Amino acid sequence: MDTDSSDEEIPVLVQPGDDDSTPELVPAPDDTPVEKVPITIITGYLGAGKTTLLNYILTEQHGKKIAVILNEFGDTIDIEKQLTVSDADSTEAKPIPFVPLANGCICCSVKDVGVAAIENLMEQRGGFDYILLETTGLADPGNIAPLFWLDDGLGSSIFLDGIVTLVDAKNVLKSLDEGYGDENATKDVGTEHDHDEHGPLLTTAHLQISHADVILINKVDLVSEQELSVVVERIRSINGLARIETTTKSQVPQLEDFILDLHAYDEVTEADLKFSSKGHSHIDPTISTSTITFPSITSSQIPKFDEFLRTMLWEDTLPGNVTHARFEIHRLKGRISVVDGKVLLIQGVRNVYDMNEAKGKGGESGQEEAKLVLIGRGVDQPAFRESLIATLASS
Numbered sequence: 181m182d183t184d185s186s187d188e189e190i191p192v193l194v195q196p197g198d199d200d201s202t203p204e205l206v207p208a209p210d211d212t213p214v215e216k217v218p219i220t221i222i223t224g225y226l227g228a229g230k231t232t233l234l235n236y237i238l239t240e241q242h243g244k245k246i247a248v249i250l251n252e253f254g255d256t257i258d259i260e261k262q263l264t265v266s267d268a269d270s271t272e273a274k275p276i277p278f279v280p281l282a283n284g285c286i287c288c289s290v291k292d293v294g295v296a297a298i299e300n301l302m303e304q305r306g307g308f309d310y311i312l313l314e315t316t317g318l319a320d321p322g323n324i325a326p327l328f329w330l331d332d333g334l335g336s337s338i339f340l341d342g343i344v345t346l347v348d349a350k351n352v353l354k355s356l357d358e359g360y361g362d363e364n365a366t367k368d369v370g371t372e373h374d375h376d377e378h379g380p381l382l383t384t385a386h387l388q389i390s391h392a393d394v395i396l397i398n399k400v401d402l403v404s405e406q407e408l409s410v411v412v413e414r415i416r417s418i419n420g421l422a423r424i425e426t427t428t429k430s431q432v433p434q435l436e437d438f439i440l441d442l443h444a445y446d447e448v449t450e451a452d453l454k455f456s457s458k459g460h461s462h463i464d465p466t467i468s469t470s471t472i473t474f475p476s477i478t479s480s481q482i483p484k485f486d487e488f489l490r491t492m493l494w495e496d497t498l499p500g501n502v503t504h505a506r507f508e509i510h511r512l513k514g515r516i517s518v519v520d521g522k523v524l525l526i527q528g529v530r531n532v533y534d535m536n537e538a539k540g541k542g543g544e545s546g547q548e549e550a551k552l553v554l555i556g557r558g559v560d561q562p563a564f565r566e567s568l569i570a571t572l573a574s575s
């Protein structure tokens with residue numbers, strides 16, 4: 181995005197009346213419960229089609245007023261060209277201008293993504309009912325997602341809806357294998373150092389795929405069917421939880437469910453976990469998805485289960501007397517059935533996790549097995565299940 185140094189300031193929404201198409205923004209009375217606004221993180225390697233997707237969303241008739249926040253510089257697409265960032269004498273107090281778009285949406289650009297900036301934006305949220313945050317092509321979404329997810333519990337006016345990752349069908353395998361020019365790549369590529377203590381090269385493409393809730397494999401017009409099936413298989417082997425769709429020019433058939441309103445962090449359904457059990461692991465040497473299944477637990481084992489999660493995610497080790505190699509967990513989801521009919525839903529991003537009881541009746545279909553899905557490095561070791569079973573059995 182072509183902007184200047186004033187991007188560092190906290191963005192504030194355009195004021196009512198700045199644009200004729202934007203209706204009056206009326207603040208809710210203090211005692212009115214305010215509906216939280218979803219935020220979707222859009223990520224993807226350089227040139228994958230993020231901006232093309234945003235342009236598509238902003239021009240579609242979706243009936244939503246969307247605030248688009250870009251934290252990227254140097255692009256030339258249409259919405260970004262409309263950004264006229266304030267002059268050199270701007271001060272901290274001055275808001276970053278927002279560009280009103282034809283259908284009531286707005287666009288702004290920030291250098292650093294922070295909850296405070298977006299909270300500030302939401303204070304004047306008036307008529308806006310969705311936020312899309314486009315990250316830089318080299319961003320690690322695992323660093324950004326917990327900011328919004330965590331804040332949800334602290335009375336925030338926004339909630340993390342999901343992470344959408346765009347992948348360039350033509351170049352993604354190269355990005356995964358080589359990582360050239362990639363600041364996240366673990367070590368110098370093509371040398372004896374292209375491994376780190378966890379194993380083979382970890383690239384930005386891996387990080388963006390492993391954290392995604394939806395993966396759009398874009399630019400499918402540039403590959404053959406056969407090439408595409410290799411790409412799909414590789415991506416599925418990395419992330420066995422995400423929904424995968426193929427697109428040209430980032431054009432998804434519909435926005436709801438594909439990009440918007442995913443609610444990827446509030447629910448864990450049996451359907452969410454269905455791809456994870458298909459056993460494609462080991463296709464990618466760096467990251468895989470692993471599913472641990474085990475019998476229903478008792479209510480008194482819940483603290484033990486929590487101890488397993490805490491030790492694994494916070495101490496990077498496994499409880500109990502098990503031998504294991506190093507691991508690194510990027511994403512975690514689980515549905516844990518409890519013998520009294522309850523079902524616990526587990527969500528995790530890096531070392532942040534959340535465990536809630538499923539609302540309503542327990543297992544959707546009398547689920548008897550508990551299932552925990554891990555995405556990351558070194559997650560396919562039998563030691564995970566051994567440790568879990570030992571911890572549940574311990575007194």
Ligand SMILES: Nc1nc2c(ncn2[C@@H]2O[C@H](COP(=O)(O)OP(=O)(O)OP(=O)(O)O)[C@@H](O)[C@H]2O)c(=O)[nH]1
Pocket residue numbers: 224225226227228229230231232233252255257316317398399400401402427428429430
């Ligand atoms: N052939 C083809 N080109 C595409 C497709 N989608 C996007 N492009 C082109 O690919 C280029 C990069 O697309 P962008 O949307 O700018 O990608 P980006 O992810 O925002 O790129 P960065 O901002 O550099 O990270 C543009 O020239 C697009 O027109 C597609 O499906 N097929």
